[in-house]
Amino acid sequence: MAKKLEVPYNGTKEQEEELRAAIGAIRTAHAGKGLTIAALQKGQEIFGYLPEKALQIISEALDVPLAEVYGVATFYAQFSLYPKGQYKIGVCLGTACYVKGSGDVYQKLCDELKIKGGECTDDLKFSLDATRCIGCCGLAPVMTVNDDVYGKVTPDEVPKILAKYRT
Amino acid sequence: MFRSHILVCGGTGCTSNNSIKIYEALVHRIYKEGLDKEVHVTQTGCFGLCALGPIMIVYPEGAFYSQVKVEDVDEIVDEHIIKGRIVTRLLYKETVDEGGNIKALNDTNFYKKQHRVALRNCGVINPEKIDEYIAYDGYEALGKVLTEMTPQQVIDEITRSGLRGRGGAGFPTGRKWQFAKNSKGDKKYVCCNADEGDPGAFMDRSILEGDPHAVIEAMAIAGYAIGADQGYVYVRAEYPIAVKRLSIAITQAREYGLLGKNIFGTGFNFDLDIRLGAGAFVCGEETALMTSIEGHRGEPRPRPPFPAVKGLFGKPTILNNVETYANIPQIILKGADWFSSMGTEKSRGTKVFALGGKIHNTGLVEIPMGTTMREIIYDIGGGCPNGKKFKAAQTGGPSGGCIPAHLIDTPIDYDNLIAIGSMMGSGGLIVMDEDNCMVDIAKFFLEFTVDESCGKCTPCRVGTKRLYEMLCKVTDGTATMEDLDKMEELCHYIKENSLCGLGQTAPNPVLSTLRYFRAEYEAHVRDKKCPAGVCKKLLRYEIVADKCKGCTLCARNCPVGAITGNVKEPHVIDPEKCIKCGVCMEKCRFGAIIKG
Numbered sequence: 001m002a003k004k005l006e007v008p009y010n011g012t013k014e015q016e017e018e019l020r021a022a023i024g025a026i027r028t029a030h031a032g033k034g035l036t037i038a039a040l041q042k043g044q045e046i047f048g049y050l051p052e053k054a055l056q057i058i059s060e061a062l063d064v065p066l067a068e069v070y071g072v073a074t075f076y077a078q079f080s081l082y083p084k085g086q087y088k089i090g091v092c093l094g095t096a097c098y099v100k101g102s103g104d105v106y107q108k109l110c111d112e113l114k115i116k117g118g119e120c121t122d123d124l125k126f127s128l129d130a131t132r133c134i135g136c137c138g139l140a141p142v143m144t145v146n147d148d149v150y151g152k153v154t155p156d157e158v159p160k161i162l163a164k165y166r167t
Numbered sequence: 168m169f170r171s172h173i174l175v176c177g178g179t180g181c182t183s184n185n186s187i188k189i190y191e192a193l194v195h196r197i198y199k200e201g202l203d204k205e206v207h208v209t210q211t212g213c214f215g216l217c218a219l220g221p222i223m224i225v226y227p228e229g230a231f232y233s234q235v236k237v238e239d240v241d242e243i244v245d246e247h248i249i250k251g252r253i254v255t256r257l258l259y260k261e262t263v264d265e266g267g268n269i270k271a272l273n274d275t276n277f278y279k280k281q282h283r284v285a286l287r288n289c290g291v292i293n294p295e296k297i298d299e300y301i302a303y304d305g306y307e308a309l310g311k312v313l314t315e316m317t318p319q320q321v322i323d324e325i326t327r328s329g330l331r332g333r334g335g336a337g338f339p340t341g342r343k344w345q346f347a348k349n350s351k352g353d354k355k356y357v358c359c360n361a362d363e364g365d366p367g368a369f370m371d372r373s374i375l376e377g378d379p380h381a382v383i384e385a386m387a388i389a390g391y392a393i394g395a396d397q398g399y400v401y402v403r404a405e406y407p408i409a410v411k412r413l414s415i416a417i418t419q420a421r422e423y424g425l426l427g428k429n430i431f432g433t434g435f436n437f438d439l440d441i442r443l444g445a446g447a448f449v450c451g452e453e454t455a456l457m458t459s460i461e462g463h464r465g466e467p468r469p470r471p472p473f474p475a476v477k478g479l480f481g482k483p484t485i486l487n488n489v490e491t492y493a494n495i496p497q498i499i500l501k502g503a504d505w506f507s508s509m510g511t512e513k514s515r516g517t518k519v520f521a522l523g524g525k526i527h528n529t530g531l532v533e534i535p536m537g538t539t540m541r542e543i544i545y546d547i548g549g550g551c552p553n554g555k556k557f558k559a560a561q562t563g564g565p566s567g568g569c570i571p572a573h574l575i576d577t578p579i580d581y582d583n584l585i586a587i588g589s590m591m592g593s594g595g596l597i598v599m600d601e602d603n604c605m606v607d608i609a610k611f612f613l614e615f616t617v618d619e620s621c622g623k624c625t626p627c628r629v630g631t632k633r634l635y636e637m638l639c640k641v642t643d644g645t646a647t648m649e650d651l652d653k654m655e656e657l658c659h660y661i662k663e664n665s666l667c668g669l670g671q672t673a674p675n676p677v678l679s680t681l682r683y684f685r686a687e688y689e690a691h692v693r694d695k696k697c698p699a700g701v702c703k704k705l706l707r708y709e710i711v712a713d714k715c716k717g718c719t720l721c722a723r724n725c726p727v728g729a730i731t732g733n734v735k736e737p738h739v740i741d742p743e744k745c746i747k748c749g750v751c752m753e754k755c756r757f758g759a760i761i762k763g
Contacts, residue, residue, distance in 0.1 A: 030440055033461065033462065033480070034442075034460055034461040034462030034463070034480075035462055036462035036463070037442070037443065037444075037445050037459065037462055038442070038443065038462075040445070041404065041443060041445065064462075068463070071463075071464050072462070072463060072464055075447060075464040075465065075621075076444075076445035076446050076447050076465070077445070077446030077447060078404055078445040078446040079445060093366075094366035094367055095366040095367040095523070095524065095561065095564065095595065095597045095611070095612075096366070096367045096523030096524050096529070096595075096597055098366075098611055099524045099525060099597060099599055099603055099608070100524065100525070131405075132364065132366060132405070132446070132448070133365075133366040133367055133368070133369070134179075134405060135179050135180070135363075135369040135372050135405075135406065136179050136180040136183040136184075136217065136369075137180070137217065137367060137369065137521065137523035137524075137529055138180045138217030138218045138219075138220055138523075138529040138530060139180065139183060139184065139217075139220075140523065140524075140529070142183070149183035149184075151183065151184065
């Protein structure tokens with residue numbers, strides 16, 4: 001199990017309203033039923049993760065039992081019930097990256113940050129995840145920090161890349 | 168009229184390498200020079216040669232610039248656009264002949280053997296402009312279908328073409344449509360599987376990024392054929408560029424009356440909606456995908472009933488993969504005979520492969536079925552880099568298997584791949600060289616399926632986990648020969664008893680590596696050695712006394728103090744302390760440290 005941080009809920013009233021409004025917009029924009037996933041995606045976008053409060057709002061707005069919303073939220077890899085770091089690091093462990101040594105890059109990041117995949121550093125600065133193929137296999141092995149993409153990474157380069165975000 | 172066109176690749180590979188900034192810098196500079204009426208800068212979909220990204224091509228000369236940097240933009244504009252002198256330093260060397268003249272891109276090794284049907288517009292048109300798609304015969308097939316053909320004629324044409332599903336299983340597309348047409352229902356659905364989850368496969372993404380209208384057009388054709396008025400595209404949220412371009416394309420198609428009510432004035436209605444996947448490999452399975460569109464946990468359900476009878480929201484549904492759809496408009500326009508003239512007897516047409524791993528030309532290639540693995544890897548892909556020896560190619564991702572070097576001349580089609588213990592899958596083709604351990608690769612895939620198993624059925628949930636643990640024993644050196652037999656037995660058990668395609672194919676990577684690389688497994692078990700030097704627990708670093716000069720560099724760098732020895736005398740590694748990090752081997756200047 002990943003290390004769990006007890007984080008007090010600090011979402012704002014504005015964020016909660018934003019989510020309610022967004023769910024309303026989703027309901028008008030999309031045909032048919034089955035909008036739980038879209039609502040969760042919106043919730044995660046607004047809060048950065050899915051606090052219990054967000055799940056409750058979604059459950060009420062879509063009239064779907066909370067247990068089912070929770071079930072969906074925990075099924076998909078994209079959703080997190082815990083906060084992510086300010087800088088979200090992803091290392092592609094898709095096949096193309098793996099055969100080119102992304103496993104070593106991943107290990108180096110674990111060592112440097114002293115966390116495991118799925119965890120977040122205590123200062124909430126970095127979180128680390130092993131990702132599925134992100135589709136730029138030409139750059140293998142690939143790591144991402146938020147929206148920045150680093151291609152052909154070697155373990156030696158990891159400290160230098162991290163240093164950029166530490167300041 | 169423009170005197171020059173500059174096409175900049177806007178696929179994910181090149182975008183990750185700053186191609187957007189290059190595009191912006193070009194537009195800015197061209198505008199500043201007052202050339203924006205003469206020179207047209209466009210962003211296209213993927214060219215396919217991702218290894219050389221970012222890529223741009225300048226017409227009319229056809230100059231193919233590769234690995235362009237933002238800093239190169241000024242030189243390209245100053246020299247090429249203003250003075251008419253091609254920047255030879257940036258040209259892809261394959262496109263320059265001995266006399267220094269530019270060769271057509273289609274004459275280079277990478278493109279020569281390719282035959283682009285599904286990818287025909289990728290890297291050619293601007294995917295965000297519907298007019299460019301229409302200029303390349305776009306939506307003509309839909310017009311033809313709606314005004315000249317009956318739904319049955321459409322299905323007959325697709326059936327006659329011999330098109331089989333490109334998502335992996337290879338089910339005949341025409342037959343699938345026929346089933347859905349025959350099903351009675353007040354409402355039917357057309358779905359597109361763009362939840363490309365196989366690691367190393369990215370053709371669906373490239374098609375959506377480079378030619379989204381082809382998929383929209385094909386889905387409307389399918390809707391007409393089976394009698395559906397609503398379609399869903401289920402696409403991975405991890406593909407933001409594809410989602411964006413598809414959304415733009417749907418909006419444009421609606422504006423032009425090509426989606427919506429009364430299309431082409433024929434009374435046919437059809438509309439599309441996008442649903443974003445949230446990261447679950449099992450959602451590539453058809454029933455799981457539909458459950459996910461319905462907003463639930465993406466768990467599969469037993470078949471029958473098949474989706475053609477009872478699918479999305481309980482209504483008759485067809486589900487095809489992106490690449491399958493991309494072939495449809497071409498088949499309607501050029502005819503079933505044209506399509507079936509390509510490929511092999513039971514596998515017609517072309518197939519897109521994503522080449523990755525230890526290969527020179529990483530990228531996307533489309534070849535006629537029946538092309539051999541050798542042609543793909545050596546002629547198109549350029550072989551393994553750094554003079555390494557080709558060991559195996561992996562197709563079909565976590566559901567597929569490894570093709571060893573001695574079967575490299577197998578013509579690739581659905582049935583041949585199944586016969587040699589792999590499968591087509593969605594078309595990921597990962598090349599491995601002598602430095603890759605096949606047990607480790609099998610373990611890698613099993614770790615993936617353990618993680619992605621949805622947990623609904625026991626053979627898959629528990630079986631893959633146990634299989635993974637057995638593989639760990641092999642790579643740790645604690646397995647016995649008996650374990651290998653047990654592993655094989657468990658593989659067959661999981662295959663036969665799992666509910667859906669994920670579990671039924673999950674043991675394939677183990678079975679195929681056991682079949683072709685059993686000696687490598689046995690080396691791990693019997694000799695406690697990893698021949699490729701990958702499995703850490705079995706590795707041993709040693710210092711060759713003859714070569715060691717006693718410089719102490721290794722001992723100073725060893726993080727755990729496992730190396731001892733006096734200055735100018737041969738050093739030794741204490742295997743008990745050694746953590747096999749490999750630092751000593753990297754640091755040694757005399758090649759005195761070996762691993763094995």
